[in-house]
Amino acid sequence: MTGGITLGHGIMLLKNGAETVPVSKPFVHPTVAAAAEGTVVALTCAVREGTEPLSFSWHHQEPRGGPSAYPPGLEGFGPQLHLTPANRSHAGWYTCTVGNQVNNQTSEPVYLDIVYGPDEPAISVEPFSPEPGGFSVGEREDVVLSCLAPSNPPSRYIWLHNGSQVHTGQTYIMAAITRAQAGTYTCLAENTHLQTRTQATILLTIYWIPAGGPLCTAVATKGDDYVMLRCWWEGGTPPVTLHWWDGEGKALGDPGLSSAVLVLSAAGSLGGRDFVCMAAHPLRPAGADCRLRLEVPELEAERSEVVVLEGGEARLACRRRGSRADLGATLAWYDPEEREVTPGMAKYRVERGEDWVNLTVQDAEWPRDGVFFPGQWALPASLSTSVWTSRSRHHQKPPRTSKVNVTTTMNVIP
Template identity: 25%
Template structure:
């Protein structure tokens, strides 16, 4: 309440309102009210003071005050004595001392908002001090209520209006706040309405409004704004994030910001051909990842408002070299003195390094995928081992060059093994073949015709 001649302090029930003095002169009787206007808070206590003077004699007689009264609104054309009226019962006191009387009213109600007059009665005259003091009983704002329009589901991109209202006298001023991640309130705007145009997912959260006037401030209950939206671009993570070795377990995880929550589907790419989904869970799990599982994967996130596909992620499994294959060039019979090229290859990731050794020789014959022997001679015959190795392991294959005795050419036979077992089988088969050939030769000689001499 504003006024140069008025001041007050208001709070909870029991707080007394003290007032500055403003003099009001009433005819020959002096009357001074503490204030002509008072504002007080509902439920509190107010004191209205009036000091008075009067003539000590009147018409030659001693003049004394016989009674003091406080009056208010008129009933039946008569002013109401506050100290005896039922509406004030138990709530008022009239305290007088040294020509100053104080009307104390407790537990103020809005119906106490009227004008109050002080009256004195002497032996010969009753004086009512008018104008009196006007009391206005106000209240701090009631807890404000918040409404949202539209009241249905709020989709991203739509417009939303929040309205704050409170029963307050004097009228309240409104301020909007939003709760941040630390449960603190951040200022949004002022005014009874908060308008959010093209609302975004980041606008989701709890909102509050406060209603303030000179008598206090009240905050509303929180209202939660839940913005629904289609899935954002899904992200894909791989565990373990480091190098993946063949046989290890691998988990691919798909996640997307979506409201309502997204459903997920995993796919593996195969050129332009669409493959059936691998799983409809957010995680794709491989208990033992194999070379055949290598490739590109992607996931799709879906909800009622839309669908979004992730970027493709390549999974490249690492593995030790597989059993090497060995080839010889030329592949036909090789004449003595010609060059021979041996080539070794193995499926490995990372790529394998190659080494060549000759049976019964400890020294390295060559490094690299290709080993060339120029001017091939009988002493070059024997078994050659190709080793393929990377950081995950090693695998070997053996190649045997055999020279057929008594021939000017050599027959090349290739046997590949990692453990040398096939070499023993080859020697055994060659032994059987030689024995069979010798037996066949003996049988042929036994059937040659024998010349017989006839005696005459």
């Protein structure tokens, strides 16, 4: 070859154009092997030999072997490729192809790593039961908390419960969770390469239902003009919802949390009517109830006649028959002058229980303490209930007050 010009890197051009040097195998050189997301990165493609003009083309393959293509959002079609700025989609294998009129050569692939994250964590809860502001699970259930915060290198995960570390790892499993484990759960994600952290927090509510069932009572209010039905079942998360219904399935009043009160006018006929307090809770689909029947009590005296010597002591006893007196009924003894016998009165001692009342008459005296009846000296005493509950009063007017009486005759022998 004569009259030729030798260029750098062994590229030979002949003045007469008779010969053209083919391109050598190119190589790719990035400014950095691992770039932080958001920074500027350049890749340079170079050949040692080859007659100009040269053409350059770039190809990108995803890290896990995806399709090869010119990466979107890149600048440059010549020997340099600019990532301005680099993002996570730019990670992968890069090759360049250089050609001239003689041949084309493709470089060996070069890997460019993009370091990023962690992104804001996403927390998932199993079983999945979202509610406003967080998630809920039933007590004694197995709960799995999972956290995902995309990052390169992968995130390191730390779990906090109410601000205190409880676990390290992407998944946190709590077997047979208890109400003490309710509260906030924070997933802390860390990129150890970039020394960056992100976090997310959820509120976990533990549903539990109180033991037992609803209780209910009925009492008189406002001078015996009204009957108040009260139902309660305290505790639980969320609180138990209570609602009164009549015996025909009609809802009465407004529902309440842990307690429900229904006020009825005593002017109407309430005797013999049934009322049901229904309880509802997410953990008890079948529900529970407490039932009341408004009825007049049945009373009975222990003995219909008591005989006592003058100066002696007599015991009179009465009790409520049937179900317990748990609806606010009161039992009282009255003397022959229709005065209620109360604790502290001279000559009388009163003892009472939930559904019984006993009266002891001390130092029986004739005739002052007696009333004459043919053939005997007697001290009549009546047991009365002035009951303003649904089970013991006829709620009708007039009369305003209804009593159930039994009488024990006490014979005082002089």
